Amino acid sequence: AQSVTQLDSQVPVFEEAPVELRCNYSSSVSVYLFWYVQYPNQGLQLLLKYLSGSTLVKGINGFEAEFNKSQTSFHLRKPSVHISDTAEYFCAVRILSGGSNYKLTFGKGTLLTVNP
Amino acid sequence: NAGVTQTPKFRVLKTGQSMTLLCAQDMNHEYMYWYRQDPGMGLRLIHYSVGEGTTAKGEVPDGYNVSRLKKQNFLLGLESAAPSQTSVYFCASSYLRLAGGPVEQFFGPGTRLTVL
Numbered sequence: 001a002q003s004v005t006q007l008d009s010q011v012p013v014f015e016e017a018p019v020e021l022r023c024n025y026s027s028s029v030s031v032y033l034f035w036y037v038q039y040p041n042q043g044l045q046l047l048l049k050y051l052s053g054s055t056l057v058k059g060i061n062g063f064e065a066e067f068n069k070s071q072t073s074f075h076l077r078k079p080s081v082h083i084s085d086t087a088e089y090f091c092a093v094r095i096l097s098g099g100s101n102y103k104l105t106f107g108k109g110t111l112l113t114v115n116p
Numbered sequence: 117n118a119g120v121t122q123t124p125k126f127r128v129l130k131t132g133q134s135m136t137l138l139c140a141q142d143m144n145h146e147y148m149y150w151y152r153q154d155p156g157m158g159l160r161l162i163h164y165s166v167g168e169g170t171t172a173k174g175e176v177p178d179g180y181n182v183s184r185l186k187k188q189n190f191l192l193g194l195e196s197a198a199p200s201q202t203s204v205y206f207c208a209s210s211y212l213r214l215a216g217g218p219v220e221q222f223f224g225p226g227t228r229l230t231v232l
Contacts, residue, residue: 009156032219034220036223041226042225042226043120043206043223043224043225043226044159044206044208044221044223045223046220046222049219049220051219090158090159102147102164102166103149103161103164103174104221106158106159107158108156108157108158109158
């Protein structure tokens with residue numbers, strides 16, 4: 001079964017610093033990859049997605065992620081964070097074959113806290 | 117478009133009581149999902165539906181039932197609530213890509229349920 005590992009449960013950073021949130025997945029077949037953001041007391045909102053093509057994907061709010069097939073990773077980056085980026089971030093994977101291709105598998109989330 | 121809406125937003129139940137959570141989407145999506153979110157656990161799939169009149173079990177289906185009588189609605193029922201079902205419940209929907217099945221999921225704002 002596929003799994004998604006978000007290597008850091010919490011990431012504290014200072015405002016205007018760069019940040020990287022790490023995500024690794026386990027799958028031997030092709031995948032779709034997603035990053036979602038959840039602000040306090042809200043639902044999940046799509047930040048960006050990789051379906052095919054360029055391995056560098058740009059999303060909303062200045063975030064980007066790079067798909068690395070050999071390392072089975074999809075790390076999320078932002079060069080300069082704002083206080084308003086404080087939220088929980090979820091990585092998700094969908095495999096493209098087999099009986100489980102209807103669903104997303106989510107990581108456990110990374111809480112990004114941006115301090116002034 | 118309202119997107120995905122959930123009713124109610126909050127609910128407190130006593131052990132043994134029953135209730136139904138309603139999810140509605142106005143995007144004409146084929147797939148719909150129910151998740152629960154618990155601290156440190158990420159999102160776990162309860163049940164899902166690949167179309168009107170169809171439902172299937174996810175990772176944690178015990179204690180829940182679902183129905184999808186209309187394409188736009190997906191109901192989650194708790195027949196006899198237990199304190200272990202205290203959680204935040206999210207509904208999501210997804211469209212089909214022509215080649216590759218469902219893509220990203222669109223989430224509702226959540227229902228916070230407490231079972232005493």
